[in-house]
Amino acid sequence: MLFHVRMTVKLPTDMPVEQATRLKADEKELAQRLQREGTWRHLWRIAGLYANVSVFDVPDAQALHDTLMQLPLYPYMEIEVMALCRHPSSIRDDDR
Ligand SMILES: O=C(O)CC1=CCC(=O)O1
Numbered sequence: 001m002l003f004h005v006r007m008t009v010k011l012p013t014d015m016p017v018e019q020a021t022r023l024k025a026d027e028k029e030l031a032q033r034l035q036r037e038g039t040w041r042h043l044w045r046i047a048g049l050y051a052n053v054s055v056f057d058v059p060d061a062q063a064l065h066d067t068l069m070q071l072p073l074y075p076y077m078e079i080e081v082m083a084l085c086r087h088p089s090s091i092r093d094d095d096r
Contacts, residue, residue: 023073031071041057
């Protein structure tokens with residue numbers, strides 16, 4: 001099942017630089033593993049914002065929730081989710 005997810009990162013302005021750097025590195029490592037595994041299908045920066053739009057491919061809403069809650073930056077994100085389903089005019093066989 002595919003989900004469109006928008007994540008806006010809001011790190012506290014008083015967070016020590018070392019902590020922010022560690023969180024971002026841990027986030028990157030997990031995000032790249034999930035992309036390699038096919039769970040995190042798309043990851044795009046929203047131009048001009050510390051935010052991204054992503055597409056996740058997971059079995060169900062619970063799996064999406066569990067995945068998002070694992071993200072190191074999760075406590076510092078605002079997250080909006082839209083469930084996606086196949087468009088009848090799509091030519092992509094892997095959209096489901
Ligand atoms: O920078 C972001 O938008 C948050 C994020 C998601 C994956 C990653 O590496 O950073």
